[in-house]
Amino acid sequence: MYVYHFLSSEAKQNHRLPPSPPSLPIIGHLHHIGPLIHQSLHNLSTRYGPLIHLRLGSGSAATIIVSTPDLAQDFLKPNDLNFSYRKYTLAINHITYGAGFSFAPYGPYWKFIKKLSTTEFLGVRNLGRFLDVRTRETRELVAKLTVKAERKESVNMTEELLKLTNNVVSQMMMSIRCSGANNEADEARDIVRNVTKIFGEFNVADFIWFCKKVDLQGFKKRYEEIRRRYDVLLEKIIVEREEMRRKREAKQKGKDGKGKDLLDLLLDVLEDEKAEIKITRNHIKATILDFFVAGTDTTAITLEWTLAELINNPKVLQKARNEIDTVVGNKRLVEESDAPNLPYIQAIIKESLRLHPPIPLLIRKSNETVTVKGYDIPAGSMLYVNIWSIGRNPQYWDNPLEFNPDRFLEDGSSTLDVKGQSFQLLPFGTGRRSCPGVNLAIREAHVLVAMLIQCFEWNVKDGQVLNMDEQGGLTVPRAVDLVCFPSLRPNTPHIFT
Numbered sequence: 001m002y003v004y005h006f007l008s009s010e011a012k013q014n015h016r017l018p019p020s021p022p023s024l025p026i027i028g029h030l031h032h033i034g035p036l037i038h039q040s041l042h043n044l045s046t047r048y049g050p051l052i053h054l055r056l057g058s059g060s061a062a063t064i065i066v067s068t069p070d071l072a073q074d075f076l077k078p079n080d081l082n083f084s085y086r087k088y089t090l091a092i093n094h095i096t097y098g099a100g101f102s103f104a105p106y107g108p109y110w111k112f113i114k115k116l117s118t119t120e121f122l123g124v125r126n127l128g129r130f131l132d133v134r135t136r137e138t139r140e141l142v143a144k145l146t147v148k149a150e151r152k153e154s155v156n157m158t159e160e161l162l163k164l165t166n167n168v169v170s171q172m173m174m175s176i177r178c179s180g181a182n183n184e185a186d187e188a189r190d191i192v193r194n195v196t197k198i199f200g201e202f203n204v205a206d207f208i209w210f211c212k213k214v215d216l217q218g219f220k221k222r223y224e225e226i227r228r229r230y231d232v233l234l235e236k237i238i239v240e241r242e243e244m245r246r247k248r249e250a251k252q253k254g255k256d257g258k259g260k261d262l263l264d265l266l267l268d269v270l271e272d273e274k275a276e277i278k279i280t281r282n283h284i285k286a287t288i289l290d291f292f293v294a295g296t297d298t299t300a301i302t303l304e305w306t307l308a309e310l311i312n313n314p315k316v317l318q319k320a321r322n323e324i325d326t327v328v329g330n331k332r333l334v335e336e337s338d339a340p341n342l343p344y345i346q347a348i349i350k351e352s353l354r355l356h357p358p359i360p361l362l363i364r365k366s367n368e369t370v371t372v373k374g375y376d377i378p379a380g381s382m383l384y385v386n387i388w389s390i391g392r393n394p395q396y397w398d399n400p401l402e403f404n405p406d407r408f409l410e411d412g413s414s415t416l417d418v419k420g421q422s423f424q425l426l427p428f429g430t431g432r433r434s435c436p437g438v439n440l441a442i443r444e445a446h447v448l449v450a451m452l453i454q455c456f457e458w459n460v461k462d463g464q465v466l467n468m469d470e471q472g473g474l475t476v477p478r479a480v481d482l483v484c485f486p487s488l489r490p491n492t493p494h495i496f497t
């Protein structure tokens with residue numbers, strides 16, 4: 001039976017596909033893929049060329065790997081619509097109730113949530129409305145770090161930054177803080193990290209048809225447990241909100257439409273019989289999970305890599321300090337509105353996103369057969385654009401492994417943007433499926449990094465150089481948590497007045 005399956009799937013492949021490394025029967029190229037998938041793909045591309053195709057498992061669709069800006073543009077610009085679909089795995093399907101937004105196929109449901117998120121939830125007006133939440137959270141972190149500094153205690157910045165981004169997004173989505181002396185906070189953070197980890201791993205059952213029923217790696221058990229824990233957490237929050245809405249409705253009928261978070265926006269759609277899209281409770285849970293996963297870990301990872309690079313590059317840190325001292329001074333704390341006047345801080349964030357894109361691979365799926373660069377790419381093929389590899393390619397970047405923000409201030413590079421127009425730098429993706437949270441992420445990153453630089457000196461145990469190893473998953477955090485000893489800079493602005 002397997003022989004038939006193998007031959008029939010191969011027989012269907014009359015397409016002229018890009019070149020491919022040697023493969024093995026049944027597993028195809030799976031043996032080339034290690035836990036850090038983006039690095040394995042980078043190594044394959046270095047050896048076999050910037051455009052290759054792989055077969056990951058038996059009978060699976062072709063996976064096209066693209067590793068240069070020009071090729072990324074060839075695939076994603078003229079063919080944006082065709083590649084606006086995503087990979088769907090057993091874990092993604094189960095954890096997102098088969099009803100999420102980030103992995104939804106391009107279609108009416110995706111378009112509806114995209115519009116809701118870009119015009120309302122993450123729109124400029126709403127970002128303005130939540131400025132006080134972001135300010136409060138950043139100041140709270142500075143206050144906490146101040147106490148640690150005075151006591152000469154260490155701080156796990158990986159944990160603190162994730163708490164902060166969780167708090168910002170959960171207040172924008174559900175008007176609740178994830179931090180505090182409650183178990184829900186730890187539970188939410190733990191779920192997010194587990195979800196990004198399992199979404200980014202290769203489950204053999206997704207690729208080898210006869211493994212579908214056997215849980216060889218214990219994957220099924222893990223993703224079922226994650227969904228169960230998430231469901232308990234979200235069900236409680238939704239029930240509480242429904243109760244609140246009933247009370248609110250009784251009190252102020254007709255005063256709707258003001259000050260809504262994402263949960264309210266979605267419950268409005270759920271309850272509206274005339275809504276253009278019918279959604280279920282599972283859609284709500286899945287969408288909230290999507291934004292949680294997509295919007296908290298990613299921003300926290302950018303912040304922790306940036307701080308780690310600054311610690312390892314004292315000259316860059318000093319230059320950033322000089323900029324902040326000149327532009328903002330020490331009479332007040334830096335604010336979001338200072339960002340346009342801090343070009344070096346902006347360059348630091350770009351440089352961090354170049355070397356450490358939190359999502360290292362743009363993963364898309366094609367809907368129709370198309371020809372790109374003379375190759376036929378069949379419908380249903382997976383496309384992996386390795387933005388991690390593009391950011392480290394010496395053909396496009398001088399001394400790519402050096403953390404040098406000045407490269408973004410030089411003529412010719414100063415216009416490189418991160419919002420999907422420069423194919424050399426795509427940390428937020430490009431086109432229809434690009435990140436809807438880019439404006440929020442950039443605002444948070446600029447002000448927070450500037451504030452950490454403005455207020456503190458950063459030291460690590462025994463003055464060591466930080467280890468910059470990565471951990472695998474859909475996102476790429478540091479392999480080891482970033483633990484630092486902050487100390488207050490002389491004349492730090494007083495934040496409690």
Ligand code: HEM
Binds near residue numbers: 426438
């Ligand atoms: C530094 C922070 C962030 C980075 C680097 C980042 C990066 C990305 C990337 C690379 C994608 C895939 C784009 C593509 O396929 O072309 C994406 C998608 C997405 N991001 Fe972000 N993101 C960040 C922050 C956020 C925030 C703050 C939110 C929301 C609160 C968010 C929500 C999403 C969602 C919902 C998607 C899926 C969009 C879709 O499939 O249509 N992200 N992000």
